[in-house]
Amino acid sequence: MNEWTLIEQLKQGDEAAFRTIVDTWQDMVYNTAIGIVQNAEDAEDIAQEVFVQVYQSVSSFKGDSKFSTWLYRITITKSLDHQRRKKRKKRFALVRSLFGEDSEVVIHPPDFNHPGVALDKKEDATTLFKAINNLPENQRVAFTLHKVEGLSYQEVSEVMKTTVSSVESLMHRAKTNLKKNLADYYKEKE
Amino acid sequence: MKQESDIEKRVEDALNSLDGIQRAAPQPWLFSRVKGRLLRQEEKTKWETIGSFLSKPAVAIAGLLLILGLNGVLLFNQQSGSSVVVQNELQPNDSESLLASSSNFDYENLVQP
Numbered sequence: 209m210n211e212w213t214l215i216e217q218l219k220q221g222d223e224a225a226f227r228t229i230v231d232t233w234q235d236m237v238y239n240t241a242i243g244i245v246q247n248a249e250d251a252e253d254i255a256q257e258v259f260v261q262v263y264q265s266v267s268s269f270k271g272d273s274k275f276s277t278w279l280y281r282i283t284i285t286k287s288l289d290h291q292r293r294k295k296r297k298k299r300f301a302l303v304r305s306l307f308g309e310d311s312e313v314v315i316h317p318p319d320f321n322h323p324g325v326a327l328d329k330k331e332d333a334t335t336l337f338k339a340i341n342n343l344p345e346n347q348r349v350a351f352t353l354h355k356v357e358g359l360s361y362q363e364v365s366e367v368m369k370t371t372v373s374s375v376e377s378l379m380h381r382a383k384t385n386l387k388k389n390l391a392d393y394y395k396e397k398e
Numbered sequence: 399m400k401q402e403s404d405i406e407k408r409v410e411d412a413l414n415s416l417d418g419i420q421r422a423a424p425q426p427w428l429f430s431r432v433k434g435r436l437l438r439q440e441e442k443t444k445w446e447t448i449g450s451f452l453s454k455p456a457v458a459i460a461g462l463l464l465i466l467g468l469n470g471v472l473l474f475n476q477q478s479g480s481s482v483v484v485q486n487e488l489q490p491n492d493s494e495s496l497l498a499s500s501s502n503f504d505y506e507n508l509v510q511p
Contacts, residue, residue: 230429238424252424259432260439324420332408332415339412355416383413390409398401 211275218266230259236276236357237283239324243356244287244348246320246337250294254286261286273366280357280367284349322356339389347382350375 209228217225237258242251261282269278325333340348346368353364354375361375368375451457 227429230432234428235421235423238428239421242422248422251422252428255424255428256432256435259428260435263432263436322416322419323422325415326418329415332412333419336412336415356419357421358419386413387409390412391405394405394408398405 212271215266215269215271215275218263226259226263229262233276233279234259237279240280240283240352240357241287242322243352244284245290245294246341247317248323250290251287254283254290257286258282277363277366280353284367288345288349335390335393336386339386339393342389343382343385347378347385350378351382351386354379 214225214229218229234255238251238255241254241258242248245251245254258279262279269275319334320337321330321334322337340351343351349368350364353359353367354361359367361372361379365372365375452461
């Protein structure tokens with residue numbers, strides 16, 4: 209069925225259309241979210257939130273961009289919001305533990321393993337994801353969309369509402385930062 | 399030197415580790431869980447929505463400031479009103495002062511004939 213027909217049907221509250229939309233785009237949404245938040249449970253939660261928002265605000269989708277672009281934007285916004293909330297909570301727990309209140313121990317999450325990475329590259333990918341996590345937000349988003357979701361620079365620029373040259377620059381800076389970060393990590397390890 | 403080139407190779411390997419990555423997929427039955435979430439949200443009563451809106455820090459603080467402001471205005475108005483009354487009480491009109499002066503008589507030391 210055509211994308212636009214589905215959207216029109218969803219605007220009229222058609223449940224079958226909504227089911228088709230979820231089934232068609234769930235992997236894309238989940239993979240983007242897991243690439244950013246680096247946690248399977250959180251990514252699942254975000255994917256649900258994204259589709260709830262799609263259902264509730266599909267009437268505001270005017271078709272100026274592709275439906276997938278709109279979905280990517282919602283997913284990225286929700287993933288980044290989620291990460292900011294998590295970091296805030298972590299900082300708050302750390303401050304509380306410093307003041308002896310509740311003496312809550314700050315738990316560091318386990319290393320992230322993306323399920324789509326080939327077995328022989330798992331260890332390297334885990335190290336890379338750790339480094340990606342330290343990148344500034346816009347570099348992280350551009351890198352994830354390009355490397356994890358496989359979008360072209362043109363597609364990344366559409367999602368991020370910027371120019372292709374800006375994406376090129378973001379990717380260049382991201383790679384430079386990652387190289388430095390990884391080199392420091394490996395030097396420390398030896 | 400060898401160590402430097404070793405690290406460079408490891409960095410390159412890590413950077414290329416996402417080549418050929420497959421898309422991750424969520425747990426099965428995502429649609430059912432989305433549907434459940436939607437239903438739970440719809441079940442939220444009107445009062446819960448109002449409650450959660452009012453409990454937002456920005457709204458709560460704004461409401462508190464508004465109440466304090468209104469209290470301040472009312473208090474100010476009351477005070478300025480009562481000061482007028484006090485002023486009126488302290489300045490009796492002319493007829494009262496006349497009466498007061500006419501009744502100002504020393505009965506105790508009155509010389510009896």
